[in-house]
């Protein structure tokens with residue numbers, strides 16, 4: 001039984017030639033990879049135009065949010081050096097010896113720095129083909145002392161990366177506010193003291209990718225997500241009932257609207273289902289930055305977007321309440337926002 005006691009998928013892999021039964025999805029819930037669309041992708045927005053006189057970029061972002069809930073960004077202002085260091089240290093971390101990685105292991109979703117596997121091993125029935133390191137990163141000084149110290153450059157490289165992605169998140173929040181017809185600072189102010197989490201997702205090669213998911217279809221619970229991925233495809237986005245594969249483009253990020261923008265916008269923008277599939281040849285790394293309200297921030301539809309003809313569709317709640325529900329109920333196609341809908 002020794003091999004099944006290994007907490008991390010990456011350490012189980014060397015011993016398996018087929019997908020273990022606890023990773024196999026029921027037939028009604030499999031990726032059906034031959035039905036995925038590869039011939040068009042999500043919009044690519046050039047952020048170079050996001051300066052004074054930027055109304056055409058705001059319009060592009062607004063349309064992408066409305067029609068896809070997803071877009072890619074280029075000329076985003078984050079240097080290739082910062083991105084490369086982040087990706088390299090992420091890869092190095094997951095290639096450390098098992099004993100070294102396990103120092104951070106925890107299955108408690110409320111821990112602010114932890115290495116784990118699948119999604120929530122305490123509550124789920126079927127496991128996902130993923131290990132992940134998840135940690136909080138804003139305010140940086142509250143959390144950096146919890147982060148891994150191996151690889152030795154981990155804290156420096158990741159801190160630099162998160163400061164940069166926070167800057168990008170703030171610019172995008174201004175653009176999204178304006179695209180909704182709100183004051184530029186609206187979303188910034190709605191998030192209380194703000195919070196930022198990150199994950200490093202590690203998807204090992206999988207002998208039978210048709211039977212399981214890296215991550216099944218889900219919506220993100222936070223405000224916006226900025227995803228960095230390596231050059232191995234795996235992310236898919238649901239559009240008009242079909243899964244679209246997002247082909248990696250070097251030096252771009254993928255941005256998506258999370259549940260909190262769906263609520264704040266009173267359903268103008270939707271938090272769209274997406275998933276990660278795995279492949280039999282190559283490991284894949286993806287690094288989402290989850291930009292969040294602070295736990296005490298009160299969320300609800302923005303009053304300027306509601307009136308007699310557009311009544312608020314959601315109750316008000318604290319982000320802490322939302323976040324706990326998200327982790328308890330697990331990844332699910334019936335998204336978490338529905339629990340906060342008014343009737």
Ligand code: OGA
Nearest residue numbers: 201234235275276286288
């Ligand atoms: C996530 C996510 C997608 C990917 O971590 O929430 O959607 O491509 N990841 O890894």
Ligand code: NI
Nearest residue numbers: 218219220274
């Ligand atoms: Ni996601």
